[in-house]
Each structure stands twice: as structure tokens, then as C-alpha cells.
Amino acid sequence: MATEVVEVEGHIIDSLILAKVLDTIVDAGAEYRMVDVEIGRASTDTSHARIEIQADDEDVLTTLLTELQLHGANRVEDADATLEPADRDGVLPEGFYSTTNLKTQVRIGGHWVDVENPEMDCAIVVGDGNRVTTAPMHRVRAGDLVVVGLDGVRVQPLERPRGANPFEFMASEVSSEKPKELLVGEVAERIRIRKAGGGKILAVCGPAVIHTGAGPDLARLVREGWVDVLFAGNGFATHDIESNVLGTSLGVLLQEGPPVEHGHSNHLRVINEVRRRGSIAAAVADGYLRSGVMYECVQHDVPFVLGGSVRDDGPLPDVYTDVVEAADAMRALVPGVAVALMLASTLHAIATGNLLPAGVETFCVDINQAVVTKLADRGSHQALGIVTDAGLFVGLLADHLCS
């Protein structure tokens, strides 16, 4: 896939030049995206259009560009990016370039340089040695050189998957009426393929994973190496620990079903004991916690980030109570992630979705169609929503992947 941006100016509407340019692009079998169009108001005003063209390969693109030049459409002046220093910590220069999650390049000193860690809703900072990185607002320091305006920045649109896309047969991205066994099998296959390619698997888990009894299956997945990174909140970790130490989750006996007397305080007791020991790892070390997802994470060095929220009890000592720090901790673990499983989580799933670069295959599982739609709709081009009970899903997935 080859892309280029051209611009054309003049009385391009009345002259039908704009129509001609777009028709020419389409006739060549390429695709276009209008990046910017300004239409002159008075009949004497000129109009201006910037058009991004995507062709199958460089040859097609070059031929097309040559023809378009005839009609006055030229490659956008390849200018270097405009850089402005931030004048204060945590405040970006006005007009800062705001990123998408797409693979992005910045032109510096005449050369296109890859942005190292694509992430949406960030600024682009050029550091020493022309290293280019995304930076969320709070991480920018006075004096950092920030890209402003649109010049000298280009993004690579995701290629539409062609051919053997396992989900090709599905018309919609959110499937409440598709055979789950089939879907889970496909998800498992994607995980196997990406892992074999050196990619990491990230699981984002909400407490419902434990409440629905999927804890042991998820623990099995962690133990057998199918989860490389875990993001969750205080609730998930607490109920995972509660269910392994006291057999209940929010006071409900997971094996038998009924709530136990005074069970509503079980989770508090568990949090308290972990706090006494100082960390989840310490609770594992001294034998207080002997099974479960968090246990397996500690035992197998699977890094996890527990992001706090305003409704947390305790919280567990490992939980980041400063959400900005939590996001930074998550950010640090994102590089290398190839598949993200969002399991029965809304808050952490959205937060994670904001951090992931485009191209990470994302599977959003929730019993609530609205949540799944919301997650899958967020502009992640490779997000697939699966409406089902997280417990059943994780169980089936573990059956597929684990020995």
C-alpha cells in the first residue's frame, strides 16, 4: 500500500477540477480521503483541497501522481514538521498536533522518522538524536520540542485485511447471534498466531470475570503462558484473592452458589491482610495467597497494573491511586502487545483502548451489548466485539489454548 497527499487549488469546484481529480484517482483503482477542503465563499474566491491517496503499490501511485499533476494537483510540499518548545511543564504549545493511534511519521531534516510509540490523543515530541515519541500532555516538560500544525506529519492508514481474515464471514463487528464456540476458536487461533510471531497478549479484566467463575480458567491461561500482561482494577484483584483465600467472591460461594453469612465483608478482610503484608507478591511469598490469577502472575512474572478508582475499598497496596501514574504504568507495558482481550470491563478497557496503537487485535467480551458496541466502535480498526458471558468465554478459551 502506497500513500501520498496532494493538494489542488483554484476554482476547482466550478472548473470541475476537483471532480476530475477524484474521478481520476478512482479510475486508477486507488482510493482517496479528503484531508482538508476549504471552499471559497464568493465566486471570486479560490478553493483548496488536500487529498490523501492510497494505491496498491508505488508504481500505480507514481503513474497516478503524474497524471494528477496535469490537472494541477501536486504533492503537498514536503516540509519538515514545525516544532515549538513547550513553555511550561504539562502544557502544550497551542496548535499542537494531536495524534491518532495509527503508525505515524514525522519529517525532520528532510527524512521521515517513525514515531516510536503511537498512541492517540497525545502530542509528538522530538527529543535528542531526533528520537520522536508521543507524549501525553502531563508528560511534557518545558523546553520539549513539540510538533505543531499539520505539516511534516503523515499517518499510515491500516490496511484493510484482505483474504484470509478469520472474521471475514461476519457482517458486523458486534456479534450477539453468532456461534460462540466458533468465535472462541477463531480468537484462540489469532492468539496463537500473534504469539508465535513474538507478540504479547494483554488481558484487561473486570471483576465479573471472577464473579462468573472464570478465575480458575484465567489462572490456567496465565500459568501456561497465554497472558503476558494484565491490566485490571482493585475489584478484580480483590475478588480473585477473596475467592482463592475464602472461596467467595463478594461473599458468594463460587463453588456452591449461595451467599455466606457476613460474606459481604470477606473482601475487606482479604484486602486488609494483603495490606498487612505490603503487596500481593508479599502475600504470595508468605503463603497467604496460594492460587488464582494474581498468584499465577506473581509466580510467572507476568507484569500487572491495577488502576484505582474512586469507589475502591482499601485499596490493595499494589493499586495505583493516582490515575495519571496508573496510565503511565500501563503505557510502559504496551509496547509489544499484539492482542488485547477486554473481558467484562468498561473502565479499564476504554483506558487501555486509548493507549494501544492501531493494529493491535482487540477482542471485547461483555454480556452487555452496549458495552461491547461502545468499545468496538471507538475507532480501533481491528476491534471485534463478542457479546457473551465472560465466564463461559474464558472457560472455552482456556480449553482451546491450554493443555
Added chain:
Amino acid sequence: MCPPEHFGVLYEINPWMHREVTVDPERAREQWGNLKATLEQAGAQVEVLQPAPDLPDLVFTANAGVVNGHQFVPSRFMHPERQGEVPHYVAWFEARGFTIDWLPDYVHHEGAGDALPFGSVLLSGYRFRSDAASHAYLSRLTGAAVRSVELADERLYHLDLTFCPLDERRAMVAPEGWDRYGRRVVEALVPELLVLDSDQTMAFCANSVVVNSTVVMPSCPPEVGRQLEAWGFDIVVCDVDEFLKAGGACRCLTLALDLTLGPQGERLGEPRGRR
């Protein structure tokens, strides 16, 4: 106009030119003189540019540039053979008090040969001699609304071989010289069209000069004449076949000086493209 003292076919820069064809200088002078007299008789005042040796196409003053009130935008010729004409045109206009405004040197535009007014619009051709990219600059320099028309036949290499404005409502047109977009643009622009067929087109009927209600034509087939007369025009045919050897007819040999295209004294700022 510019007398044909040094006119000849010394190079080939359009499909009509063949170096082996010689121009009869006596006949060329006669035909040129006849055209000038005809225009004067129709009510025009003709001013003359001195010819120069080694510039045989200086006679085709239509390509000097674009005139807009007291503004002159010199041509940026596609071919080096004609680029030497520019200083002559510039000096002539400067001496008469015109302001000279230049198109950028990286675009081509060949003057009134490729830019003709119709109402408040300046129709401008592109492809063989002028670049589409020049139109935005032309628009900004003159304040005129430039509409681009792509020329489709290299024998009809300038717009003025395909388009002849007659009055505020009418024009003589040779649509086979344009692509389909160009045809739509002109159809949208001109309420009453006199459409020339292939033969009439190649006889350069569209390359005529209109002075008041007289149309001075290189040739006039009967059907064309009938329509023009029905519209109230008088027709005079001026034989210019010596000049046809270089691919030009009546209009190519003239440049209208009393033309105002856009608001005077207003430049609409620099075009966005940076280079």
C-alpha cells in the same frame, strides 16, 4: 499586433508546423495588413509592437500574456523557442504604463491564447502549453474567477482555437478540443453556444476576433455564417493561410488591450502552495 517582418516556420512546436514549408513573406505581409485594416474598419484601434529578428512567433501577440485593466501578466512559455519574446512584450507594456505582475517561474501559461473572458469568468485552458497549476496564481494576480478547461487534442493546443466569446450570452465553441469536464464547464457558463463540427474546428473558425458586432474569421462555412448573422453579427473573412503554417489564425495575431477581468488594484494574496 506585431508585423510579420521576421515571421517564418523556423522550428516545430505544434503539429501544424513543418520546417520544410516555407512562408511567402510578401503574402504574409499582405494578409497581416489586411487583417489590421479589417479590424480598424470594424472599429478597433490597433497598436503595434516592433518585430524582432530570431523571434518568428512574435507575430502571435495573443500569447504575450494576460491583460487586465492596467495590469499585464507576462506569459511563461512552455517552449524555449518562444521564451525570448517575453522581454519584448514586457518592455512594450511597461512603456505604456502597465504594472507587470509575474506568475511564478515554475508554472507555464501562454497568455490570452489560453485565457479568454466570458462574463466575470476567465476561462483558461491547460495541458499542452499552459499548466493547470498556473490557474490559481492567475486568479490571485488578476482577481478573476478562473475556470480550467483541459484541452484534449494536441492540434488544438491553445484555448483560443476552441473558444470564441461573442457577447455576454454567446460563444463559438469547438468541444472536441476539450475533455468531458471542460465541456460541462462551458455548457454551464455559456447560455447560447454555436457548436463547431470537426471540419469547422480544424478550419480554425473559433480563432476569430470580435470587434463590436463584427466577427473577423479565418474562414466561414455557410452554417456558421448563418447562425452568426441570425444573432446579428457581421462577418468578415480574412485569409491568413500563411500564418496557418505556424498553427495560428486571426485571433492568435491579436491581443485585446481594453480588457478588465477582475477588481482593479486588488490582489487577493498569495496562493497557498509554497515552493
